[in-house]
Amino acid sequence: MQNRADPRLLDAERLIQERLGDRRLDFDSMLAVSNIYRAATAVRRRAEKGVLSEFGLSWGGFTTLWVLWVWGEMQSADLADECDLSKGTLTGVVKTLEKRGFVKRTPVAADRRKVTVSLTGAGLETIEQLFPRFNLYEGEMVGNLSTSEKRELAELLRRVIVTAGST
Amino acid sequence: MQNRADPRLLDAERLIQERLGDRRLDFDSMLAVSNIYRAATAVRRRAEKGVLSEFGLSWGGFTTLWVLWVWGEMQSADLADECDLSKGTLTGVVKTLEKRGFVKRTPVAADRRKVTVSLTGAGLETIEQLFPRFNLYEGEMVGNLSTSEKRELAELLRRVIVTAGST
């Protein structure tokens, strides 16, 4: 089933080389980018099926709770920025979190277009209980990597984020 | 605006260190995992707004076309696997691609529960025209990295995929 041409490549990667190897393509970039995406999917899926499902939270819901925990009460637009969501999406996520009682919205008196979002007591309790467990799970996900490899990975990705994120 | 405590960290990462630094947390794993996710989002968003939108394709649609190009006609379940989508999601993606005329579904005579999916002429033409451009874009996304760094990145991610992907 598994051929062993190059143990450093995944099976699918080998097939791609075979099929496209004669074309003038940038395989190094291709493998780097596609693995970023595949890793993200795997990581998210595992988190949602594991820790997060126990708390009835999606990845987006968790992120929002976590950002509010770290940053404290914030205005809706800033929260969207920080969660890396569009403002429209954030409205929905906050609505869901509100239903669950984790978050509350407060109109801003000085400018009535604005709204701030903050954790409720239940939300705070939840994230304080959840985050350490989430962090353990993060450790598992990259458990194959040494500390210096984790730092190297984070740093390489940081440079991709900066490039891809600009504009 | 920007403090310069540690230029190797993004602004948000610094704040997190400040706010959570006294807790017993695995920061190296946290930064690695969260950067995987942020990089994937940035990369996908940029691709969809750039190259893919010109062809009216989403990331999932593109992936499906691409897999069919590399692998040829395949059965629905295998296609879902290879695209890393649930079978339910794939039904929808294929339906959309069918509407656009890029893909066709063929019932399998020997087993009438099964269906194969393959590129149409238009689909083939599209992916052959699109992929080289997509690949250029991939090159831009990781343009900050040297060849050996790209390989290092791909390899580190491969190990995360294996760990996170195994149930």
Add this chain to the structure above:
DNA sequence: TAATATCCGTTTGGTAGCAAACGAAATCGG
């Protein structure tokens, strides 16, 4: 200070994604 422009969060309409239920088809056990 009135008309205009801009800004903010929400709504809308669309695709994407999943899990679980479903129905048709094939396979298995007796």
Add this chain to the structure above:
DNA sequence: CCGATTTCGTTTGCTACCAAACGGATATTA
């Protein structure tokens, strides 16, 4: 063979996500 089980792809019901349109509120400027 025939009833029970398993195996397919689709459907359903839900959340997530985006862009663009919207409508109320604030700023600008003439």
